[in-house]
Amino acid sequence: MTNLYLIALIIIGVILTNIIKIYIHKIPESFLLILIGAGFSFLPAFRHFTLDPEFFMLIIIAPIMFMDGQKQSFHKLKTNIRVIIELSVSLAIFTALIVGVMTNYFEKNWTLALSIALAAIVVPTDAVAVKSITNGLAMPKGVNNALELESLFNDATGLVLLDLALSVISIGNFSLVSGIEQFLFVALGGILVGFIASVIIVRIRYSLNLRSVNAAATTIPINLLTPFFIYLLAEHLGVSGILAVVTSGVAHNWENNRLKLNSTEIQLTTHTIWETITTILNEVVFLILGLSLPAVINQMVKIGSINTFKLVILSIGIYVVMFTGRFWWIKLEKNQHIENLFGKNNQQERSFNARIFGISGVHGTITLAMAFSLPQTINNQPFPYRNELIIIATLVILISLLVAAVVLPMILPNAEKGFSAQEINDTRDQMIDYAILKSQQNITDRNLREAVISDLNSQKTNTFNNNQITYSDTYLTELGEITDFVSSYTHSDEINDEFDEKIVDLYNKILQRTLLNSNKRQHPFKSFRRQIRRTTHEIEFHVSTRTFTKKQKKKFRKQRMAQDPQYAAKVNSWNTNRLIILDLNEKVMREVDNYLETKMQTNLKNNVNSNELYQVRKTFDRFFSMMQRQYHQKHVEIDNSTFVKLFQDEFDFVQNGVQNQSIAPEIANILFNEINQAQSLQLMQNQQEV
Structure with a gap:
């Protein structure tokens, strides 16, 4: 049960970070997560928290790397195989060697194998941390691709080098031939096991997908369990x-490309689940780093301030050596594939990109996990300088994060977007208004039309504001214009020839009173007190007349009409007038709908937002419902064919906008994706309700 509490608190920490991130934009997300994790370490549940490397690698790193692999197409990896080997293997080994030699030179008491073990720990880079830091910055595309390709496999290179170093420390000697053999066995063996196991799993899932009654309930769990099974x-x-x-x-990834449009729902669901899981796990990584800091600080206290200062200097030196090695490796490399990513050799672009690549060699929690995975004892003796290795690994992580967070925003320009968030919102609103206009023109059933308009309007970004009257100047102006239109129409010759003047005046009086009451900004307490008073009067009336059921009310009304002729005449007159008023209300309702349609056409033509017009529409719709004694909105079923037509109208609007160049292609792609998602969700919900 304690582990469940810990997991719940970690997820709460991730949620809290995302809330804080809304208000604090300048601090990178990774630093916020580390700070919150460090704050959580003071909670009793995390007071003695220690990182379990095996649990961390299986539960967190394995699914993250599985998703990272799915993002890389087989064609892309095949095309860049030389770059991957060069960055993930050759550069990683080169960096580890120079760090190991440098460390061994400064730490006279350390063996070379121990120094190489430390180098192997600090070699792995974290592309996710770089993305967090460079969010909103114009990172060179080639450098960004190189960082992603590098981080795919250099974790494994670091782990293999660490195993080799630990075996040398245990045995006491090193054989180059056996070391290369072990490296190839572990690396190529991992690739072979992953490929063979995946082919078998994919075939099983494909077979179940064809034969299973509920394929999603079987194949999706298998997909989710795949990285854990293959890792173990x-x-x-x-x-x-x-x-x-x-x-x-x-x-x-290769399987998904082959299936293409087959099993679309399963693929979309699986992709959404994995995106959510990996997003959370990537944030948990830095939260755990923050949780681990107190343990590292305690170890610093144990070794003393002088020794800690020496380790800080050594950590800075290690970072400088790694940056220098990464920089010159890229700057001097003449490989054609490297030129495609970093620019031609001996040019200013290559130097700039090499510098960015060096600074972006940020290290993450996998480095800390490797440090904590060091055994407590080796050959029945305490592992030499284990605490020092953990401290240095932590310091290198923090230094790389801090340097990247400070330097990259200084040398990289801000990312330029061809559009703003406001432009997307405005275009989306126009698209929805166009679909609403089409529904007004094509749907004759008013109840269905209003239900459709309400659903369409829910797609807008400011749905909350649209569902509640804002009493803005624009809203009040629109309301006044339509009220004047109704008044002019009800006093027109058409209406005067058909309806008595008293009926028209009564209708307008009810309209004015209703709109006046609906637009009063009353204090909540006064409104509540008025409702209490009204309810009290109703209770007193029913108690005094003993009319509680519908049958009792009907009997009381009949008796009173028989006993009171004036009351009977008043009721009969009202019933007669009510039918006439309902007829007038129907005519006004049609004219208001036509007026709103014309008004929306004008707004759409002039690129004017119709949000306030929608609020006015709702205000009048409530009035019409009240006149019809329809106080409770009827549930209207919208069939799939109607939804398909509505989303097609939205698609047509965007497509026409792209063709006439009024909508940017980037905005169109976003809206096309939203339309597809909204259509899938709406059809799924509609199917569940049937």
């Missing part, structure tokens, strides 16, 4: 679980 299988066989999981992700 690979580790059990003594090969790289990380490489196996990444390979599995790439294989599943």
